[in-house]
Amino acid sequence: MADLVSDIVGRVNRLPLKPSETNALLPLMEAFSNALHAVNLRFGDEAPGKGRIQITIIRDGSDVVGFKIEDNGIGFTDDNYRSFRTPDSRQKIGLGGKGVGRLSWLRVFGGAKIESVYFDSGKFLRRSFDFVLDESNQLRNELNGAANGASGPHTIITLGQFRSEYKSRCPSKPETLAQRLIAHFLPIMASGACPSAELIDGDEAFDLLTYFKEKIVDTAVSNVPIKLDDGSEITITVRHMKCNKEIRPRGQSYNWVFLCAHERSVTEQCIDDQIGLRSLDGESIYIGCASGTYLDENVNQERDGFTFSSSEEILIRRGVAASVRDYLKDYISVSRAEMVRNTQALVRENPQFLFINNEIDTFVEALPLNSVGKQEEIFVSMSRRRYRRQREFRRLSDEISSPPSHEQEIQGKVDEYMRYVDDEKKGALAEYVSKRKAILDFLDALTAYEDPEKRRHHLEDAVHALICPMRIDSSQVAEIDDHNLWLLDDRLAFFNFFASDKEARSFLNTGSQERPDLAFLYDSCLAWREGEQSGDKVVLVEFKRPGLEAYPNEDPIRQALRYVNLIKSSKTFRDKSGRVISNVGERTSFDCYIVADLTEGLRKQLIGLPLQPTPDNEGMFGYTDNPKAFVEIVPFSKLLKDAKARNSAFFTRLGLNG
Known part of the structure; x- marks a missing residue:
């Protein structure tokens, strides 16, 4: 049987290590991690007090070309050496090792030199070798023998010469290198489990633990009581640290909590989403260490x-999280205030959620802290709250329908239900009124110039489509929200039939292909009734382009009266299937509305017609005899002004004016 042969050169070349600062420093991080493991293997829980790691920066002039990493750990024992010679070794899986870190030494530096003293069979032995990138014999110049004069185990790893593509990516300032080391090994630094670690650059020395402590801006300790599943109570001590953001780990994460045992980090968790914060004051991060x-x-x-149950871990994490939120309460309150503003803005835009204004503090308190600035997520929570509220009051309604014997209890349910109904009605009305305000703002925009430089207005079709969809009839309108006829007159919504920009032959007993803009039939509608003897009413609406001066073919009054004659001659209104809706008789009255600006060109067309100014002097109205009809010209400014006036009380109540 033969073993598989590993292609080391191919394996190294396939490592996804594009030249970058992070990848240039990866071999250093791997060597430091190996030193930590070696120290912990030798000293165990005493590693923070007895372990020593020293990193020396190797320079060529001002350029950083390599590093030398020394530790007083267990050394390259036979087991460690065997593991080193085995790619993808499983020896350090329990320590988080993957067995491939040393391959980065070959990729970034082309190799490394290892010198080590270890203890075996009652004596100190020395092992040294060169680790190089080659098709074969990657371990060269091996020496192994007695370590005469050695006082204890230690290892020196020299990463001697950066490859050119990585050399320029390595930071040259020792302060930056110290920050990167602390950020990478933040859990062990924060937990207090790190042995003595020093960064040497010529005559300068940086004690990494001291440097880390200097980056702590504020610290506090909280004792958190936690009740477990079995009813017993434990105490977890949380050390809160506000640190300079220079030492935060690379990547997108800022704030961390570590669960520790015996002063060493066991599990780590980024809590950015839990606290809804990234940097504190733009300059700091949070680090928390829980122990006990x-x-x-x-x-x-x-x-x-x-080894405790997942449910107990959840209880512990919840207790720690509550302590963290209390420590960061000043920062979180700012986020909460912003979420209140976000929620209030959404309520203004979506008045169906008006009820939330009465419970906004409770609502925002229940939002995830990372909802700040995320209006879509807040809207989803508002919708969920409304749904649950509706479900709760449907339950109340059922209980009221089948009341218990206690009169006082059922009266309380009735009162609660009526408060809900009142809030829902207010919300629905506010939503409808807010929509009207938005439509009026849009109409205002449509009556202005479409192209100010060319002084060209929007086409009349734009206004027509806003007030009522074109080329449809009443059979295609299901809800009152499907049109905005209220812009002209709220009574228009009570039609028996209407056609919008449809050929006359589609709804009249005629072959005419003319298209009245809007034609309405009101079958003795109370809203339009003018007396006990009044019959059906037909309302015609014609739109003209805002600011239109020239009417070369026909003025809009005569156009509307021509449609009156067309309807009278056809005798009947029919639906799309041909069924007679209503007959047009002597008692049928006609109202014609012309939505058009009273420009000089239009005024000339009106000379001689029986029209007079409206009471506000902004439009014109009158009655014609042949055919008999009421006619009113409604300029766009008057249309907008009158619609706003009819709705102003609602707008004022909702604070929508202005």
């Missing part, structure tokens, strides 16, 4: 998790 006897007693052998 219960965590010490229940850490697993591999130190990468705990």
Whole structure:
């Protein structure tokens, strides 16, 4: 049987390590991690007090060309050496190792030199070799023998010469290198489990733990009581740290909580979403370390998790999270205030949620803290709240329908239900009124110039389509929201039949292909009734382009009266299937509305017609004898002004004026 042969050169070349600062420093991070593992293997829980790691920057002039990493850990024992020679070794899986980190040494530096002293069979031995990138014999110049004069185990790893594409990516300032090391190993730094670690650059020395402590802007300790599933109570101590953001880990995460055991980080969690914050004051991050006897007693052998149940872990994390929120309450209150403003803005835009104004603090308190600035997520929560509220009051309605014997209890349910109904009615009305305000604003825009430079107005079709969809009849309109006839007159909504920009032959007993803009039939509608003997009413509406001066073919009054004669001669209104809706007789009255600006050109067309100014002197109206009809000219300014006046009380009540 033969073993598989590993292609080291091909494997290294396939590593996804594009030249970048992060990848240039990856071999250093891997070497430091190996040093931590070695120190922990030798000293165990005493590593923070007895372990030593030293990193020396190797320079060529001012350029950083490599690093030397020394530790007083267990050394390259036979087991460690065997693991080193095995790609994808499983030896350090329990420590989080993947067995491929040393391959980055070959990719970024082309190799490394390893010198180590270890203890075996009652004596110190020395092992050294060069690790190079080649098709074969990657371990060269191997020496292994007695370490005469050695006082203890240690290892030196020298990463001697950057490859050119990575050299320019490496930071040259020692402060930056210190920050990157602390950020990468933040969990062990924050938990207090890091051994002594020093960065040497010529005559300068940076104690990484001291440097980390100097980056702590504020710290506090909280003792958090937590009740477990079995009823017992434990205490978790949370050390809160507000730190300079220079030491935050690379990537998108800012704020972290570590669950620790025996002063070492066991699990880590980014809490940016939980607290709804990224940097604090734009300059700091949060780091929290939770510890306690219960965590010490229940850490697993591999130190990468705990042996207690997942439900207990949830309880512990909730308690820690509450403590974190209390420590950060000043920052969180700012986020909450912004969420209140976001919610209030959404209520103004969507008045069906008016009821939330009465419970806004409670509503915002229940929002995830990362909802700040996310209006869509807040809207979804508002919709969910409304749905649950409606479901709750449907339940109340059912209880009221089948009341218990206690009169006082049922009266309380009735009162609660009526409060809900009142809120819902207010919300629905506010939503409808807000929509009207938006439509009026849009109409205002349509009556202005479409092209100010060319002084060209919008076509009349734009106004027509806003007031009522074109080329439809009443059979295609299901809801009152399907049109905006109220812009002209609220009574128009009570039609028996209407046609919008449809050929006359589609709804009259005629072969004419003319298209009245709007033709309405009101079958003795109370809203249009003018007396006890009044019959059906036909209302015609014609739209003309805003600001139109020239009417070369026919003025709009005569056009509308021609449609009156057409309807009278046809005798009947019919639906699209040909069924007679109503007959047109002697008692049928006609109202004609011309939506057009009273320009000089139109005024000339009106000379001689029986029209007079409206009471506000903005439009014109009158009665014609042949055919008999009421006629009114409604300029766009008057249309907009009158519609706003009819709705102004609602707008004022909702604060929509202005």
